Amino acid sequence: MNGKAPETEEQIIDRHIASSTEGFAALKTITDFCCIGCGQCASVCPENSLEIDDILKKPVLSGKCTRCGFCYLACPRSFLPLSRINEHYFGPEQGEEEERLGKFVDFFVSRSLTEQIYREGTPGGTTTALIHFLLDGGYVDAALLTRGRHRDVRYCMHPQSYIATTAAEALESSHSKFELSPVLANLKSLGSYQKSAVVGTPCQILALRKLQVVSSDPLLRARMPELSRIAGKLTAPITYAISINCFLNHTSMDRAYAWLGIDERQLIRFNENVSKDLYEKAFAEGKDWRWFFRNNYVTTDGVEQDYDVHKLGVRVLPSGCLLCNNLIVSKQADASIGFFGAETGVKEVGWNTMVIMHPELKKVVDAMVAQGKLERKPVLRGYGRTLRKVLEKLMPALDVMGVKEYLETGSWRYPKPLKLAKGPRKTYILGLELLFLGQTIRRKFFYEGPLKALKKAGAYIPTVY
Ligand SMILES: Cc1cc2nc3c(=O)[nH]c(=O)nc-3n(C[C@H](O)[C@H](O)[C@H](O)COP(=O)(O)OP(=O)(O)OC[C@H]3O[C@@H](n4cnc5c(N)ncnc54)[C@H](O)[C@@H]3O)c2cc1C
Ligand code: SF4
Ligand code: SF4
Ligand code: SF4
Structure with a gap:
């Protein structure tokens, strides 16, 4: 406890209104790390001065800025009244x-x-x-x-x-x-x-x-x-x-394709984008739902290749x-x-x-x-519930992508493979339990861990209240 009273809603809003008077410069504090390229800032700009850059996937100023601050205030990554x-x-x-x-x-x-x-x-x-x-x-x-x-x-x-x-x-x-x-x-x-x-x-x-x-x-x-x-x-x-x-x-999928060495025109599968003929064939060959879940691509000339999702992640x-x-x-x-x-x-x-x-x-x-x-x-409920709960308990909040290093170097860390406890053989976590497990992985490794690292580094983070 640092003894400071938490900000009231009015104080939060007024603090962000004060920041917004910098105009596009205020929005830049968000676009450095927090932007998700949604485009909302471009829609609220009265001057039509913002465009989402196709390569950066961030807003760029293409006209006059009157410093009205609307782009910053409308952005979900300035403050979010959740x-x-x-x-x-x-x-x-x-x-x-x-x-x-x-x-x-x-x-x-x-x-x-x-x-x-x-x-x-x-x-x-x-x-x-x-x-x-x-x-x-x-x-x-x-x-x-x-x-x-x-x-x-x-x-x-x-x-x-x-x-x-x-x-x-x-x-x-x-x-x-x-x-x-x-x-x-x-x-x-x-x-x-x-x-x-x-x-x-x-x-x-x-x-x-x-x-x-x-x-x-x-x-x-x-x-x-x-x-x-x-x-x-x-x-x-x-x-x-x-x-x-x-x-x-x-x-950028172009950067992903360049690294994987594939031509998009030849894809008949990329992850869950799978032609129905292909997975009907896969099941006929004895594969099961786990094949569908792989990070994998298949091309018209018969190449079927798993790829390392982390190695792709650090690039895109x-x-x-x-x-x-x-x-x-x-x-x-x-x-x-x-x-x-x-x-x-x-x-x-x-x-x-x-x-x-x-x-x-x-x-x-x-x-x-x-x-x-x-x-x-109906959704499949209760399949692997106990195992899901055990795995969740073992999962710490981790900054798997290395936000601290990213802020210092501009590059992501290649995450170490996680050693999770192995469940009993042939135990499937399926249906709702699998979705819940995926949610916990997302929250712990791609939200809570990075958030902690950003706070520690004293970097800008959006206010959510
Ligand atoms: C980047 C990404 C990651 C995803 N990760 C998961 C996941 O981890 N778990 C999960 O359950 N589902 C995930 N999905 C959702 C999943 O891939 C399907 O979009 C969803 O299941 C809907 O399928 P459908 O057959 O009803 O969609 P379709 O009938 O094929 O329609 C696709 C719809 O998605 C919209 N759309 C497509 N691409 C985008 C995009 N980039 N941004 C905004 N809208 C778009 C289109 O407007 C269209 O309405 C992800 C989707 C994307 C784009
Ligand atoms: S004029 Fe457009 S770019 Fe400038 S602060 Fe207002 S909304 Fe933002
Ligand atoms: S991971 Fe979250 S922030 Fe990124 S595109 Fe999906 S919904 Fe948006
Ligand atoms: S509204 Fe915010 S998050 Fe969305 S594109 Fe603009 S700066 Fe990025």
Whole structure:
């Protein structure tokens, strides 16, 4: 205890308002380490002076800065009023499932029953099926999505944010692109629509929620009236904020391909982006769900190669991902869709987990099931629970990527292989227990450990209250 009283909410906000008067220079304190390239700062800039640099994945100043400070104040990495967000949208969580998944109204495993969407999906196509249904049924008139820039490449992972206004256009967004996509730089373009859906990563959903509370919360509105007005205008059309789950991202897939020596045009698998023909073949050859979980790529000319995820990580890890307080699942989204925990047996993949927080969205999803657009099954619960809990107990909070060295040298440390206690042979941790284990690994090694190191180094860290 240093005897200092904790800052009040008013003091936190006023401290950040004071910093924001530096304009773009204030934003630079964030972009040095904490930025996640979401693009929200570009959308709130009244001068349209910010662009997200395609190589750096960070905002750059391309015009006049009047030092209004809105970019800094709207950024989720200056301050994040998480308690306000949860209070406005969700409410108190009860029990381990709600603490880890959010205040959900439904949670299950699903996949698209539309053949084209299912075959293109990563892995079950639930997200694309939902957006397709929302646009087709007039529930929304636009959706802010991410597609591959090279339309002729099967697994193009060069993300391009775009707005789909027809169900057919929604199909272009299928499959994960493993590179930061500045989805929220496109918020202004949503302004011409009445009702829209946004699909993003958990950090992007949190950024969006910040903008929503800045527009609606009396204290935040009173302290930042002009930004609050802009935030209200930008978020007014958003009916549903839908998240895809996320563990970590990459700054540049081109750099990853260069290191791996592969040509993106030849990929038929990169991690969970797997052509359905390929995993059907893999299972026929006796492989099981563990093959699907490998860090592995396969090319059209028959090369199948595992790769060292840490060696890739030190080349393409976005530093801001190490301050990510999301637990893979976005607890603040209206629905969060992933694949961790979606296996319904050791010989079956191709499903998503879907956590729904929004009661109206649940009605939409129920209609999809009733109309034969989506298949749902219960999540596998209780498989390997004891082992999962033992492993979690043994896990310390570690700065596995070496934040301290990174601040000093600009390079990540290659993490030492972790020696975890071995479980009894043939004991699988599957379904919900596997998702929970993944969440703990994420929190301990890619959030708590790095955060401690940043605090120790006295580096800038965002205020979360
Ligand atoms: C970098 C990254 C890491 C991930 N890590 C995990 C993980 O550890 N565990 C887990 O369970 N799931 C993870 N996912 C989510 C998973 O890969 C699928 O996106 C999710 O299961 C939805 O699958 P789907 O079949 O419903 O999606 P599809 O129907 O194939 O639709 C894909 C959707 O994702 C959106 N999208 C694609 N790339 C991006 C991007 N870069 N940024 C924002 N939006 C994008 C598209 O707009 C589209 O709506 C990750 C995704 C990404 C992009
Ligand atoms: S939002 Fe304001 S402070 Fe930020 S770059 Fe634009 S003009 Fe400058
Ligand atoms: S985190 Fe988002 S809002 Fe903040 S500086 Fe980076 S791109 Fe801009
Ligand atoms: S790891 Fe977190 S910060 Fe990084 S892209 Fe995923 S959700 Fe965003």
